[in-house]
Amino acid sequence: MRPIRQSVAVTGVSSPIVTDHYIGPFNVGFGVEAAATTTTVTVQHTFDDVFAAGYSPATGVWYDNAGVDASTVGNVDGNYAFPVTAIRINVTANTSGSPVNFTVVQAGRTGD
Numbered sequence: 001m002r003p004i005r006q007s008v009a010v011t012g013v014s015s016p017i018v019t020d021h022y023i024g025p026f027n028v029g030f031g032v033e034a035a036a037t038t039t040t041v042t043v044q045h046t047f048d049d050v051f052a053a054g055y056s057p058a059t060g061v062w063y064d065n066a067g068v069d070a071s072t073v074g075n076v077d078g079n080y081a082f083p084v085t086a087i088r089i090n091v092t093a094n095t096s097g098s099p100v101n102f103t104v105v106q107a108g109r110t111g112d
Helices: none
Strands: 004-008 024-033 039-046 071-073 075-080 086-094 100-109
Antiparallel strands (some): 004 100, 024 075
């Protein structure tokens, strides 16, 4: 998968980035770029069927990533080694006024 990049202007959640949970091995890396260490970010994931009719990310079940959970960051990265269906960031504080960028890359073999 090519790198996918989302931005959150000040605070709020990014659009979900859907992963291919059928790829084995499931390897997803992510990076969060924030202009200041006064930015508070949580990386979140879901196991929901994001392609189900009527699915809404706003009412979905989201879990906080233990490595980037309410982290006050400049730049931070992490990974998922086990399948999830989508990933997003939740920016709860951002005093810099600059957007927070979120990049996701997935690797693995298809056709297994």
